[in-house]
Amino acid sequence: MKPPAPHSEQQPASISDDSGKEHQKRFAHVDTWVFDLDNTLYPSECNLFAQVDQRMGAFIAKHLGMPEPYARHLQKEYYRQFGTTLAGLMRIHKMDPHAFLDYVHDIDLSVLPAAPELRTSIEGLPGRKLIFTNGTVAHAERVAEKIGILDLFDGICDIVACDYQPKPGGDAYDTFVKRHGVTSSSAAMFEDMPQNLEIPHALGMTTVLIRSTYIDHPAQAKARNWATPPAHIHHLADDLTAFLTTIKPA
Numbered sequence: 001m002k003p004p005a006p007h008s009e010q011q012p013a014s015i016s017d018d019s020g021k022e023h024q025k026r027f028a029h030v031d032t033w034v035f036d037l038d039n040t041l042y043p044s045e046c047n048l049f050a051q052v053d054q055r056m057g058a059f060i061a062k063h064l065g066m067p068e069p070y071a072r073h074l075q076k077e078y079y080r081q082f083g084t085t086l087a088g089l090m091r092i093h094k095m096d097p098h099a100f101l102d103y104v105h106d107i108d109l110s111v112l113p114a115a116p117e118l119r120t121s122i123e124g125l126p127g128r129k130l131i132f133t134n135g136t137v138a139h140a141e142r143v144a145e146k147i148g149i150l151d152l153f154d155g156i157c158d159i160v161a162c163d164y165q166p167k168p169g170g171d172a173y174d175t176f177v178k179r180h181g182v183t184s185s186s187a188a189m190f191e192d193m194p195q196n197l198e199i200p201h202a203l204g205m206t207t208v209l210i211r212s213t214y215i216d217h218p219a220q221a222k223a224r225n226w227a228t229p230p231a232h233i234h235h236l237a238d239d240l241t242a243f244l245t246t247i248k249p250a
Contacts, residue, residue, distance in 0.1 A: 026234070027247045030206060031127035032187040034176075036167075037140050038133070039192040040240065042112055042147055044212040051107040052135075056085050059103050064093065083166040084134050090164060097164055105139040115147040121244035122152050131156040132176050132189070134166045155180055167196045173203065190240065194223050194233060201232035208235040208243065 035041050038049045053075075061071035078088025089095040122129060129152055131140050137158045144150035157176045165171040177184060184203035191197050192212040201207050211223055223229075229236060237243035 027188060027206065029186055030125075030188045032180075032182050033122075033125050033127060033129045034132050034182070034187055034189040034200075034205070035129070036133060036189075036191045036193070036196065037131055037135055037143060039212045040190055040210050041118075041131070041149070042115070042143065043239075044192065046111045046113070048107065048109070048111055048143075052104050055104045055107070056100075059100055060085075060089070063095070063099075083169055084159070086159070087164065087166050097159075101136050101139075101159070105136060105142075109142060109146045112143065112146045115149065115241070118147070118241045118244070119149050119152065121241055121247075122149055125244070125247065128154045128180075130154060130180055130182075132167070133157070134159050134172075136160060168193070168198060170199055173199045177203070194230070198232045201234070206234055207232060208237060209233045210240050210243075211236060211238050 038052070042048060057068055057072040057075050060066070060075055061068045064071065064074075066074075074088075075085045078085045078092070082088040082091065086095075086097055086100055089100065090097060131144065131153055133140050133156070135158060137156050137160070140156045140158060141150060144153065157179055159166060161179060162172045162175045165175070167173070176182065184200070184205050187200075188206040188208060189197060189200040190208045190210055191200075192210045194209055197207040197209060209223065209229070235243070
């Protein structure tokens, strides 16, 4: 998928969280709310994704028969090169994805707290709410149910539905938009990975970066130190719940 020319109506984000009437106005047109899952719908401080990360390295070490330090290096190299570790394993090693996904998502969710304030904020958003993740539907359902928000969502688009083509690749967004009938100009997308918002911006979505304290990619480290965010980031927030409370239905 070749993205269209970048949408230019959005004003550049400031380094601080948006608030007030101007902030509300910028979301008045939105009727579809798209959320990434990991380190976006739950606070990165709970360190849940570290479990997934560790299990990826262990899986690679076992199934490719290599020491764990080398497996970890390979894991991160594929992640940065292909968008997900799995994409690299499938392309380079022809690995079947099912066993990998089942293994890496077999994690302990007890570290996830219930999120009643987040629930109230999402519930008050006008229109559809969707989850768009490089994980699986099963993982998204477990996590969203644990924090008490699963029933608020109208659909989940996962890596399987995208034929294992991950964000930030264009094919994943093409599948997501078509599968869920999303009108990009009236959608807002929330993500913790800056590069995953480039194509949504180009498509005309309103983009919100939730800055994660879990640094797993060079782009995340750079985002923590931005003096001025790039044009594809329309809004910045350190806390999803606090940001959503400033958005009022039109």
